[in-house]
Structure formats: C-alpha cells, structure tokens
Amino acid sequence: MSFTRPDVWHAPATYWFWQRIPTREEIREQLDSLAAAGFGSFQIQTRLSFPRADYLGGEYLAACRAAADEAAARGLMMGLYDEYNWLSGHAGGRTVAGRDELRERHMFFTTARLGGAFAECAVDGIRATDVDHLLEPGRNWVFEGGALRWDEWEVVAALAHPEGTVDDAESVVDVTADAVLVQAGGSGCRVRVAAEALRGRSALTVFVAARCASSRMINYLLPEAAERFLEVGYEPYAAALGDHLGSTVRYVFFDQPHGCFFDWRGRTGHVGSSLMYAPAIVPADRRVLLALARDVGPRTAAWRCDFFERYASVGIDAFLGTLSAWCRAHGVALSGHEVLGYVSSWDPTSTIITDDPRTNFGTDYFGLDRLRDLTAVDARNEHPQISAKFGDSMARSHGRSGCLVEQYFARTGQGSHFAAGRWELTLGQLREQTVRHHLLGMRQLLTHAFWLTDGDDRDEVLANPRFDFPPGVNFEPWFGHHRAFADESGRLSEFLDGARPLDEIAVLYPLRTSWACGPGHPYGKHLAFWAEHLARGGYDFRLLDERELRAGPLPQGFTTLILPGVSVVADAATLDAVEEFAARGGSVLASGPLPSATQRSGLDARLTARTRALLGGEHGAYWEGVPSDEDVDARLCAALAGHTRVETDGMVWSRRGLDATGTRVALFNDDPGRRTVSVRPTGLPALVTRWNTADGTTGEPFEVSGDLRLTLDPGELVCVHLDPGPRAVPATRVLDAGWTLAVDDRVRPVDVYRGWERQGEETFSGVGEYRTQVALTAAEAAWPRWELLLPEVAASAEAEINGHRVGRWGWGPFRAAFGPGVLREGPNLLRIRVASTAANSHYAHGSQRQGPPDPSGLLRPPRLRPHLP
Structure with missing residues (x-):
C-alpha cells in the first residue's frame, strides 16, 4: 500500500548540491544517507563554488552516471537538473561559446523632448538589477570578466508623439525610417531624429536593442538558442546516462530561465525592466510599442495586451516548446519553474527577483504550463504563501493534479544577504511549511537542499558553500530525525492525492490585467486577499485561467466565481461566460477595479455597466475595496452546500476531497494552543477511519451519528476518511x-x-x-x-x-x-x-x-x- 510506503512521486525529493565532483565512495555514502532519510528522488545541481570548467566534462558526466547506477540499485528516482547553478539555458556558458549570435539581446526605451533642430534619446548607465544582488561571484558567473559590454545596437522603433497626454493612436507617428544612431558602444547608445521628421510632435520615444556581448545567458526568444542548449547541455547527459534516461531518470527540471533584468538611466514609464528582444516580438504596427512606455489613450490596454501576448507566446514556444519536444522524444517528463511573481507571498505582484515579471515570459503562467508534464513552483521561507495553490491550479487546468514545490530559505534580516540562508531552521518549521504546502495542492516537496559539503569558515556569500542558500539539511544536527518528517510528508501526499477536489470556488487569474496594468495595479492585493482568506478558511478553490473560463462551461461543482480586481479581459465573450455562469445559478463576487477595457477594442464603458448589473443581482456582490473577512464568509457559506463541512475555533488548515466511497479530510492545527474542530458529514450514520501519517496505519472504523468533533494539539496533523451513511444530511x-x-x-x-x-x-x-x-x-x-x-x-x-x-x-x-x-x-x-x-x-x-x-x-x-x- 503506497500510504504505508510512499512512492517516489510522493515522498520528498531534494536537490543534491555538488560543490565539486564527488568520488564514487562519496556517491555511495551520500545516497545511502539520502535514502535512509526518506527521500525518494534527487536532482544533482552544481553550484557557483563548483569549477565551471568541470561542468559537463568527462569526469563530471562519469560521476553523474555513477550516481544514476547507485540510485537504480537503491530504488531511487533521479531528475535531471539541466543547468550549472541556475537560469536554465546557458549550460555553464557552453551554449553561447562560439555562437555570439545566441547571447541575450534586450530592448530598451527612452523619451526625449524636441530641442532645437532635433530630438535625441540616450540609453546608458545600464545595470543588471538581478545579478547585482549576486555580488562578485554572480557577476563573474553571468558576465565574462564580470562586466557588461554591449554591441550590435539597432533602432527598433522611433515614435513621435505629443509631450503631454496622448489622446489617441492617430497622434503617434512612426518615424523609425528617420532615426539615426549617432553613437553606439559598449555602454549605451544615442538616437537622433530631425525636428522636421517629427511632424509637429514635441516628444520622441525610441526603442533600441542590443546584444550583451559579455553575457553567458542566451536569447530565449530564439529557437536556435534552445536547440544549441540541447546540443551542448542535454545531449551530453543523454549519452552519459544511457538507458537510465526514461527509467531511473524520469524527468528534466528547468529552473528560472530568463534573460537578465536590466535597468538604465533614462528609463521612465510603464514597464519596469528591459525586455528580451528578437525581431519576432515587434508588431507590424510599431506604434503599439509606445504603450510599453506610457499611456496612449483609449487603446492603451489593447496595445499592451497585444504586445505581451505575442511576447509570451514567442518566448514560451521558442525555449520551452523546444525543450518539451526533446523530452518527449527521449521518454522523459518536463518539469521546472519560471521566474514567478508570487514567491513568498499571496500576491502575484509581490516580486522578489525583478520589479516587472512581465518582462520574462509575460506572467502567462497557465500558458507556459501547457508544455510541462509536471508542474513545479518556487516557495521561499517558512510562512504561508500561494505557491502550491498556484501550481496545483495550473496543473488542474491541464488535466493533471498536484505540483512540485521547490522550497528554499533566504535570510531577510537587515544587513545580511539573502543567500546566507537559514542555518537556524528547525525541522519543526520545515515540517509545518511542508504540511501547509500539501494542504494547498503540493504533491511533492523538493528540498533546497542535500549537500555534498558544508564549506568552510570563510565569511563569503555564494563562493563559500556554507553561505549558498543554507541549510544543507544533512549537515543540520536534527537530520537524524528527518526520516519521520519525510514519511509523514509522503503519506499525507498519498492520502490527499487519492481524492478529487470539490470544485467549489473559482478565482479568475487576471492575466490581461497584469499585461495591461503591470505589478502596480491593485489586482495583486485583491487576489492576495481572496486566496489567503479562502485557504485559511478551508474552502476548496482554484485559480482559473481566462482561457478556461471562456471555453466553458465550468465544471458543475463550482458554485462561486470571484473576480479579484479584474480590469481588462480578452473581449466581451469573457463577460458572456461570467453571465452564463450566473444564469446557471452561480454566485459572482468581485472586489477592486471592474472590467473597463478589452484586448480587442481598448476602453469600453459598457463592460463596467454590464459587470455592475451582474454583481447587483440576487447572487452577486461587489466591494470597491478589499472586503472584510466577515463579509466574505457570509457570502461564501452557500458555496459549501452539500459538502462535508469543517468548522474550527482557530487557525486550523484543512483540505477536503472526494474518493470512491466518501470524503477525505486533512486537518492541521497551526495555532499555538489546542483547537477544536467539528466535521459535518454529508450522510449519517457516518463511518470514520483515521489514517495515521506517523506510522502508515489506518485505525479501526467507528460510527458517528452527528458531527465528528476533534481536539487538535498545536502542530497536530489528522487525516480522516468519512464514509457517509444512507441518511443524507440536508445542506445548510x-x-x-x-x-x-x-x-x-x-x-x-x-x-x-x-x-x-x-x-x-x-x-x-x-x-x-x-x-x-x-x-x-x-x-x-x-x-x-x-x-x-x-x-x-x-x-x-x-x-x-x-x-x-x-x-x-x-x-x-x-x-x-x-x-x-x-x-x-x-x-x-x-x-x-x-x-x-x-x-x-x-x-x-x-x-x-x-x-x-x-x-x-x-x-x-x-x-x-x-x-x-
């Protein structure tokens, strides 16, 4: 029974950090330790302290093969972490070696006033905001010689427009043909347009692109870059691993593929970072680009959505589509995660890597997930957050369930560095966070990480393994207790994975609002409120992609649809789908800004009027600001009708799901005191069976003729199965x-x-x-x-x-x-x-x-x- 002995897809997995090439004896000893600790699988990941010249060399690949041999002998599964350090795609710099045309390219923009005979725009003072945080080791890893050098500057678009408000598209003039690159060098460029070419406009915005000649990162918008990455990165693994590929090695894992996030002097306007560049992202009407820098009147939302839809599609297909095809051809699954805007938060706009996550793959998380076989997300530190729920929602939208959660720990104290990590992490804190992730949709924990070595006493971040995102769990004094934690995690995962969701509440992910309005829009705080409130309240919910809503109708179980600050939708057909849902008896709730624009036509006041009329109906509700918990609970109570109910007097996380004979309920007391929980069956007398995650046993079934009442100690996890009796309990x-x-x-x-x-x-x-x-x-x-x-x-x-x-x-x-x-x-x-x-x-x-x-x-x-x- 897998609940007794969780399989390799449910037991925790771990990164295995290699800071150097291990010996065969070290491989055996560490895999013995890893298996004894309850891990069912691992991925080898080389770190910055690993000599980059050794990565993918003969000795390294032989060690990887030896690890696969030893893993197979122990019944362990191996994932193929596809990169040196992280930022999948560069293969430790091999992808661009001798192929300069594949190095990352970026598009910048800046605006200047007409001054005399010409208007002149300058882009300079460029800095990599993400790499700057990685200090000297990071700069030397990403940039050859540790410094930025730019070349191959080109003018993408030059757009003349009024200096003040741009009222409509007609006031924007494409003057690209008249733009002259008057200076271009390793640190920036200047572009000039003569006054007569501006046709009476008083301002000029230029978009320029350049190759970062010193970067080892690739241009993710080019399929040939991904193909070269496969040639120099994946194929050597395939050759070395041989018949382990598809058997012992079951999946490939990509990690945060992205071009660097650059800022520059003179950047003003809407988009908060440089954009990856290839000619394929440039629309036929180049005036659309101006919306990336500023408002352009009623078509602002439409133009931004058009651009970011194109941008996301080009990047996702070029890079991940190429990787996905390779994985299918080699019989392995594709997993991994992109740069996520919601790590460490409930808010999808609360970024920790870049100020504007749209500049990666356009925040189209659901669109990207269609190319994965195993959904994975990132999570940071030990507080509740949305990552697992987001991952599970994406998976379910593509016919799967559950996700991998890569859990790491960063230092957040003032005066320290995030990579110095959390050696003070306790196993209890790790366990609490793991249980929360499971109850929010995680199938498997991916620990960050199991270490080959814990470094030395040098106080150097990243270069010294000791301060490269600790803890290395196997160097914690509490590691001898890890097996109990791992077994509980795997058993809880098996218990939950055997049930299907109740599908009570859908929360629309406002993709086009993200595209049109950016991370400064209040949709982030509204989605954060709804997600956290629903999660803490034990409601069954998932985030919903607009494409799935429009494809409709929603599965029959959904009783409530929530619009969290949704300002922009694809077109009126989205509201048609919402109205159809309401006409079938569903409740529609909304907070914050209401739909006022579409990608098809831009601003459209009729959308807001339609939405207000819908929300003012018998089964609708609207809050201009973030609602109170009490208001929300009063509206949501009906969503639970007909399902097993859970009521508690404190912070008890819960998850319910249906299996062939009844309802599975998991409860976790996250309060410092004892808490009472009441579980109301759907039929009486109900037969209750307790599943013990501590030892893998199931208790003797017992009968209840009313509510099942439980008292949970702090940190206690309880899993029960309720087989309802023939006397159906009427719904509240x-x-x-x-x-x-x-x-x-x-x-x-x-x-x-x-x-x-x-x-x-x-x-x-x-x-x-x-x-x-x-x-x-x-x-x-x-x-x-x-x-x-x-x-x-x-x-x-x-x-x-x-x-x-x-x-x-x-x-x-x-x-x-x-x-x-x-x-x-x-x-x-x-x-x-x-x-x-x-x-x-x-x-x-x-x-x-x-x-x-x-x-x-x-x-x-x-x-x-x-x-x-």
Missing part, C-alpha cells in the same frame, strides 16, 4: 434572498447583508419585522431537528416559523434548535422581529452627539441547518 441554507422588511407602515425589499439604517431607514428605531419564505423538499422537511442561526443582529430578536416561535434572544448568540412539526414540505414562512437601540431616532434631529447611524436589524443572512447531535 443561507437565507440571503427574498426578504422584506416592515417598519411602521412601510414594507420594502431588504438586503440582509447590511442593516436597515443603510437602506433608507437612517432615523428609524424600534421593532422591524423581516419576512421571507423558505421552500423545502419532503426529505428536508422530514429531518427531525433543525437549527436557526442569526450570525449578526443589532440588537435583540425573536423568530417564528409557520407561526411557531423558535427563538427569543436579548443578546447573542442568536441560535435555536427546534424539533419536528415546525417545518413542512413546500414554502415555509420565516418571520424575524428585530428590536434596535433608540439611537437613530433620538439623535435624528441634528444632534452632534452621534457619528454614523447605529447598526440596526439583520447584518448577516440567517442560516437554517440540520441540527446534529
């Missing part, structure tokens, strides 16, 4: 529609998500009567006991159903259980009389003694749910 009803309110002699429809003082009754104090009807099926009406909950009331209340008083409360909690004879099949009349305070009437006549009106009435929708023992 969130009573948020069809209400009227009677105050004095007035009766009006009312929203029960906010008090009556916000709905035209600012000065009313007294007793207001809410009424609605609840229709029940015969099976629901026959349930023996029900419970009415009023989650938030101001200030006292009483309730009756079909003339039967079921509760009277002077204060909360407003909750009452009642027996048979109250509810019936068909419509049931629910009346709730709420008594407010006297504040709103007594302060109603111009008094300065009151601030905002006092909340009055029902402030959250009542809930009707079956009462369980």
Whole structure:
C-alpha cells in the first residue's frame, strides 16, 4: 500500500548540491544517507563554488552516471537538473561559446523632448538589477570578466508623439525610417531624429536593442538558442546516462530561465525592466510599442495586451516548446519553474527577483504550463504563501493534479544577504511549511537542499558553500530525525492525492490585467486577499485561467466565481461566460477595479455597466475595496452546500476531497494552543477511519451519528476518511434572498447583508419585522431537528416559523434548535422581529452627539441547518 510506503512521486525529493565532483565512495555514502532519510528522488545541481570548467566534462558526466547506477540499485528516482547553478539555458556558458549570435539581446526605451533642430534619446548607465544582488561571484558567473559590454545596437522603433497626454493612436507617428544612431558602444547608445521628421510632435520615444556581448545567458526568444542548449547541455547527459534516461531518470527540471533584468538611466514609464528582444516580438504596427512606455489613450490596454501576448507566446514556444519536444522524444517528463511573481507571498505582484515579471515570459503562467508534464513552483521561507495553490491550479487546468514545490530559505534580516540562508531552521518549521504546502495542492516537496559539503569558515556569500542558500539539511544536527518528517510528508501526499477536489470556488487569474496594468495595479492585493482568506478558511478553490473560463462551461461543482480586481479581459465573450455562469445559478463576487477595457477594442464603458448589473443581482456582490473577512464568509457559506463541512475555533488548515466511497479530510492545527474542530458529514450514520501519517496505519472504523468533533494539539496533523451513511444530511441554507422588511407602515425589499439604517431607514428605531419564505423538499422537511442561526443582529430578536416561535434572544448568540412539526414540505414562512437601540431616532434631529447611524436589524443572512447531535 503506497500510504504505508510512499512512492517516489510522493515522498520528498531534494536537490543534491555538488560543490565539486564527488568520488564514487562519496556517491555511495551520500545516497545511502539520502535514502535512509526518506527521500525518494534527487536532482544533482552544481553550484557557483563548483569549477565551471568541470561542468559537463568527462569526469563530471562519469560521476553523474555513477550516481544514476547507485540510485537504480537503491530504488531511487533521479531528475535531471539541466543547468550549472541556475537560469536554465546557458549550460555553464557552453551554449553561447562560439555562437555570439545566441547571447541575450534586450530592448530598451527612452523619451526625449524636441530641442532645437532635433530630438535625441540616450540609453546608458545600464545595470543588471538581478545579478547585482549576486555580488562578485554572480557577476563573474553571468558576465565574462564580470562586466557588461554591449554591441550590435539597432533602432527598433522611433515614435513621435505629443509631450503631454496622448489622446489617441492617430497622434503617434512612426518615424523609425528617420532615426539615426549617432553613437553606439559598449555602454549605451544615442538616437537622433530631425525636428522636421517629427511632424509637429514635441516628444520622441525610441526603442533600441542590443546584444550583451559579455553575457553567458542566451536569447530565449530564439529557437536556435534552445536547440544549441540541447546540443551542448542535454545531449551530453543523454549519452552519459544511457538507458537510465526514461527509467531511473524520469524527468528534466528547468529552473528560472530568463534573460537578465536590466535597468538604465533614462528609463521612465510603464514597464519596469528591459525586455528580451528578437525581431519576432515587434508588431507590424510599431506604434503599439509606445504603450510599453506610457499611456496612449483609449487603446492603451489593447496595445499592451497585444504586445505581451505575442511576447509570451514567442518566448514560451521558442525555449520551452523546444525543450518539451526533446523530452518527449527521449521518454522523459518536463518539469521546472519560471521566474514567478508570487514567491513568498499571496500576491502575484509581490516580486522578489525583478520589479516587472512581465518582462520574462509575460506572467502567462497557465500558458507556459501547457508544455510541462509536471508542474513545479518556487516557495521561499517558512510562512504561508500561494505557491502550491498556484501550481496545483495550473496543473488542474491541464488535466493533471498536484505540483512540485521547490522550497528554499533566504535570510531577510537587515544587513545580511539573502543567500546566507537559514542555518537556524528547525525541522519543526520545515515540517509545518511542508504540511501547509500539501494542504494547498503540493504533491511533492523538493528540498533546497542535500549537500555534498558544508564549506568552510570563510565569511563569503555564494563562493563559500556554507553561505549558498543554507541549510544543507544533512549537515543540520536534527537530520537524524528527518526520516519521520519525510514519511509523514509522503503519506499525507498519498492520502490527499487519492481524492478529487470539490470544485467549489473559482478565482479568475487576471492575466490581461497584469499585461495591461503591470505589478502596480491593485489586482495583486485583491487576489492576495481572496486566496489567503479562502485557504485559511478551508474552502476548496482554484485559480482559473481566462482561457478556461471562456471555453466553458465550468465544471458543475463550482458554485462561486470571484473576480479579484479584474480590469481588462480578452473581449466581451469573457463577460458572456461570467453571465452564463450566473444564469446557471452561480454566485459572482468581485472586489477592486471592474472590467473597463478589452484586448480587442481598448476602453469600453459598457463592460463596467454590464459587470455592475451582474454583481447587483440576487447572487452577486461587489466591494470597491478589499472586503472584510466577515463579509466574505457570509457570502461564501452557500458555496459549501452539500459538502462535508469543517468548522474550527482557530487557525486550523484543512483540505477536503472526494474518493470512491466518501470524503477525505486533512486537518492541521497551526495555532499555538489546542483547537477544536467539528466535521459535518454529508450522510449519517457516518463511518470514520483515521489514517495515521506517523506510522502508515489506518485505525479501526467507528460510527458517528452527528458531527465528528476533534481536539487538535498545536502542530497536530489528522487525516480522516468519512464514509457517509444512507441518511443524507440536508445542506445548510443561507437565507440571503427574498426578504422584506416592515417598519411602521412601510414594507420594502431588504438586503440582509447590511442593516436597515443603510437602506433608507437612517432615523428609524424600534421593532422591524423581516419576512421571507423558505421552500423545502419532503426529505428536508422530514429531518427531525433543525437549527436557526442569526450570525449578526443589532440588537435583540425573536423568530417564528409557520407561526411557531423558535427563538427569543436579548443578546447573542442568536441560535435555536427546534424539533419536528415546525417545518413542512413546500414554502415555509420565516418571520424575524428585530428590536434596535433608540439611537437613530433620538439623535435624528441634528444632534452632534452621534457619528454614523447605529447598526440596526439583520447584518448577516440567517442560516437554517440540520441540527446534529
């Protein structure tokens, strides 16, 4: 049984850092240690301290072959990490050796005013913002001689336009034919356009491109660069590994392929870094490029989307498409991850490598994932973050599930360096983070890393292995306890991987908003709020690509669609799909900016009007700012209808999934104190089986006739399977529609998500009567006991159903259980009389003694749910 002994796809994997070529004896000893620690697979990764000249040499490849031989003898799986250090594509500099035309090229832009007889733009002061952080070892690794040198400058576009606001495309003139490169050298260039060629415009923006003549990094936009990388990087591995390829070696792993991120003097405007360059990214209408530097009127969003869609497609196909084809031909899977904007955060715009991740592969994470066979993502440090959920969402959008999470640790203290890492990491912290990742969608942990050597006492970052992203887990004093951690991780993965998701909530990933608006747009904080709130609340959700939404309809299980700050969509067909989802009974929630532009036509006010009308309907809601947790939970309760429910009094992460016989539930107490959890089955009596991740056993099944109640100690992980009995438990009803309110002699429809003082009754104090009807099926009406909950009331209340008083409360909690004879099949009349305070009437006549009106009435929708023992 794989739960007892997790297989190589679920047990933790690790990078095996080589800082030099190991001996055969060291290979045997370290693989014995690795296997004994519970790792099921590994990838050899050479580091900056490894002599670059030895990489892919005969002795190195022989050692790799020996590692594969020894791995096969121990039943270990091996992944092929495809690079020296990282930034897949350069093969330790071999890809561009003798092939200067394959070195990375970049496009820069700058703007100048017309001054006298000409306008002149200069690009200089160029620096690699990412490599600068890697200090001297990094500069010498990336750049020959450790310095930047540029050549082969060319003018890509010269665009004349007004100096101030650009109102429309017609005010932009392509003057590329009149542009003259008056200076070009190793540090920059200058471009000049004569005044008469500007045709009355007062400003000039030029886009220039150059090759970085000293860089070992490649031009990822050229298929021939990827082909050369395969020739000098992959083929030597294939020859050395022989029949291990496709058997012991099951996949290839790429790591952060990207051209360097350059900034320069004179960069102003929208895009925050240089862009990789090849002629294929230049649109036929070169005026489109101006949108990368500044707003260009109503077509700004459309032009930016057009560019970045083209840019992402060229890069993804040229590099990863080429690698994918090689992997298919050699019988291995392709895995790995690109530069991600969401590492270490819930926010996809919270970048840690570049200020503008669009300049890599356009933030089209879902588009890139179509070429992978195994989705992988990056995660940093030991706090909760979105990485695993993003990875699992991408995988599921392409018919797979789960992902690899490369987990590393960086130093964040002021005055230190991130690569100095976290030698103080405890196994408990690693375990906590691993469990969180699993509950958010990770299938396999990829540890960063198991080390050949832990270096020496030199206080040198990166050059000394000791300070090259520690810890090396096998040099931690706690490593003798690692096996228990690894077994628990693998078993939890096996337990979760045997269930399919509930598909309750979809959160749209705003790709085109990213393209058009960049990382400064508020979609980042809105997506971060929704993702973190849903994850912490135990909701089953996944991020959704716009392509999947448009292909529709969404799988039947989804009850809620969330639009987090979505400003730009492909075209009106996206809103058609959202409206179709709502017409089938789905709830649509949104926060932040609403759709106002499309890639097809640019600004379109009709989109916003359509979206507002949709969100103002019975099953929609909109928050201009980031909503409160309470508002969201009130709206989302209906999303859980019909599924096993988990309720807790603290921070307990949970994940639920369906298998052939019932529901699997994993619970993890992430609080410092003991927490109580209540699990509500979908049918009674339910048969409960506990799966013990500590020892791989399953407990004796036991029966519950009501809620399963558990108490979890701090750090405790519990996995249970619920086999529901034949008596189906009715779903909880969130009573948020069809209400009227009677105050004095007035009766009006009312929203029960906010008090009556916000709905035209600012000065009313007294007793207001809410009424609605609840229709029940015969099976629901026959349930023996029900419970009415009023989650938030101001200030006292009483309730009756079909003339039967079921509760009277002077204060909360407003909750009452009642027996048979109250509810019936068909419509049931629910009346709730709420008594407010006297504040709103007594302060109603111009008094300065009151601030905002006092909340009055029902402030959250009542809930009707079956009462369980």
